[in-house]
Amino acid sequence: MTEEIIIAGFGGQGVLSMGKILAYSGIMQDQEVSWMPSYGPEMRGGTANVTVILSDDRVSSPVLQSYDTAILLNQQSVDKFESMVKPGGLMIYDPNGITRHPERDDIRIFQVEATEEAVRMKSPITFNMVVLGAYIKVNPVVNFDNVIKGLRKSLPERHHHLIPINEKAIQRGMEIVKEAKLRTP
Amino acid sequence: MKELALMKGNEAIAEAAIRAGVDGYFGYPITPQSEVMEYLMLQKPEERTGMVVLQAESEVASINMVYGAAGTGKKVMTSSSSPGISLMQEGISYIAGAELPCLIVNVVRGGPGLGTIQPSQADYFQSTKGGGHGDYRLIVLAPASVQEMADFVDLGFELAFKYRNPALILTDGLIGQMMEKVELSEQKERVSEFDQSWVTTGKTKERERNIITSLNLDPDLQYEHNLKLQAKYKSMDQDVMFEKIECGDADFLLVAYGSSARICQKVVEMARSKGLKVGLLRPQTLFPFPSEEIARMARKVKRMMAVELSAGQMVEDVQLAVNGKVPVTHYGMLGGKIHSPDDVLNEVEDKYIGGY
The missing domain is CATH 3.40.50.920 (Rossmann fold)
Incomplete structure (x- = not known):
């Protein structure tokens, strides 16, 4: 098994930390992992993305041009990465703020209303965990228990009191994710 | 069980340095390698092992601190990125001429000049063919994973002391900024496991004084010195790795x-x-x-x-x-x-x- 994932969105949405938790979850599941962020000038333009690879074998290139899964959290990211999902691959996106929805019919597309859900939970910063929950529901490459272990490992101890709310956010994401209905052209 | 961590390449170098029992790090910040010193400072290595971590006033100062400290037989290192490494070339040539062991890390960025902070491998000539003046070579290690970033710190010091020659880890922002699983080695004592007969830490009655210099005004002596260096570089072939x-x-x-x-x-x-x-x-x-x-x-x-x-x-x-x-x-x-x-x-x- 090798799962090549791109997570992209605005800086501050927790894209990089979501990738880190996913990578830690992979380690908990005895997988080989790599986490490759965009850094430098790209980051300062307001968009952030990270490539995460989980694999049973040694990870080869951390730099990729096509992905098994794209988790896209703003319009720029949908525009940039929709075409880079492998045929038969997976896309998950938050429809909040999206005016041009994805259109491909050769990949599986799911929606998670994570922005809304995080606000409803009165904890907007758990937004990225709602998204993570959606992902592991649709594609259980790592199981829930290992994600929680990964979360525990990823968060500094002084933030461990936040684990229950994050855990709840992941569960909510698992519950609310739904297949997107493509608009017929 | 060995200790597993998820780390950036730059952080792995820093953690490995502490665990390798490195005595001193002297550096000056530059992207994309600033995490090396940041991580070292956060770890308070002066408490963990007694390691000295010092932010110098410039790259020129840091390489000369390495030069001086290396003369005492201590395990010392610096790290920088391309423009900073260019500034260090005079010092590196002196260290190679004086035959002192040390570790230099170059997390390469795109050049020439100030260039960009994105990854590049355009410092290959500078690293492997000399870089500074004179006929000298560095031992050059090229890690391709975060694990090797950690492992090559130890290896770099081993080879540097074996040949009394500076070793350089040549990497770039891609490996430096990427996080991977890394198996950390055990903490070594901060006591040198290497030959110390040549160090300049005070003459004893039993032996002649040790001299560390890169200056030989007598061309016959400098000629002999160069022959010795070339023989040494040739003998390094036994440690080739691929x-x-x-x-x-x-x-x-x-x-x-x-x-x-x-x-x-x-x-x-x-x-x-x-x-x-x-x-x-x-x-x-x-x-x-x-x-x-x-x-x-x-x-x-x-x-x-x-x-x-x-x-x-x-x-x-x-x-x-x-x-x-x-x-x-x-x-x-x-x-x-x-x-x-x-x-x-x-x-x-x-x-x-x-x-x-």
């Missing part, structure tokens, strides 16, 4: 190190799935260079391609080793841009199908 991937039946050989080698691993997977017999030779030491193995491979394959994030630097060493036996081409990306596995595969297919 990895071969899918080379057994390969008729097309990629040669790549560091981040390009990671990309080429994927290229090999993709090419193999298309039935193309492509292999990869990955030098782990760039000096000494695996010339002998490449010459041996030249008798087995039909074509070689050096893949580097440069306009073609290592390819010259591949060509020297191959000595005209098979065609050797270069594929590269410039100025901080990175080739994707698909880019390289296109070039391989082009040469593989059309090129024989």
Whole structure:
């Protein structure tokens, strides 16, 4: 098994930390992992993305041009990465703020209303965990228990009191994710 | 069980330095390697092992602090990125001339000049052919994973002390900024395991004074000194390191190190799935260079391609080793841009199908 994932969105949405938790979850599941962020000038333009690879074998290139899964959290990211999902691959996106929805019919597309859900939970910063929950529901490459272990490992101890709310956010994401209905052209 | 961590390449270098029992780090911040000193400072190594971590006023100052401290036989190091390493060249030449062991880390960024902070492999010539003035060489290690970033700190010091010569870890922002699983080694005591007979920490009655200098005004002495250095560089061949991937039946050989080698691993997977017999030779030491193995491979394959994030630097060493036996081409990306596995595969297919 090798799962090549791109997570992209605005800086501050927790894209990089979501990738880190996913990578830690992979380690908990005895997988080989790599986490490759965009850094430098790209980051300062307001968009952030990270490539995460989980694999049973040694990870080869951390730099990729096509992905098994794209988790896209703003319009720029949908525009940039929709075409880079492998045929038969997976896309998950938050429809909040999206005016041009994805259109491909050769990949599986799911929606998670994570922005809304995080606000409803009165904890907007758990937004990225709602998204993570959606992902592991649709594609259980790592199981829930290992994600929680990964979360525990990823968060500094002084933030461990936040684990229950994050855990709840992941569960909510698992519950609310739904297949997107493509608009017929 | 060994301790597993998820770390950036730069952090792995810093953690490995503490665990290797390094006595001193002297550096000056520059992207994309600032995490090395940041991590060291956060870890309070003066409490963990007594290691000194000091932010110098410049790169020139840090390399000269390394020079001075290395003369005492301590394990000392610095790290920087391309423009900072250029500033250090005078000091590095002096350290090589004075035959002192130390570790230098270059997390390369795109040049020339201030260039960009994105990954590049365009400092190959500077690292392997001297860089500063005079006929000298560095031991050059090229990690291709976060694990090797950690492992090569220990290896670098081992080789540096074995040959009394500066060792350099040549990496780039891609490996430096990437996080991977790393197995950390046990904490070593901060006591040198190496020969200390040459150090200048005070003369005892039993022996003559030790002298550390790079100055020999007498040309006969300087000539002898140069012969000795050259013999030493030649003897380093015994420590050459490389990895071969899918080379057994390969008729097309990629040669790549560091981040390009990671990309080429994927290229090999993709090419193999298309039935193309492509292999990869990955030098782990760039000096000494695996010339002998490449010459041996030249008798087995039909074509070689050096893949580097440069306009073609290592390819010259591949060509020297191959000595005209098979065609050797270069594929590269410039100025901080990175080739994707698909880019390289296109070039391989082009040469593989059309090129024989």
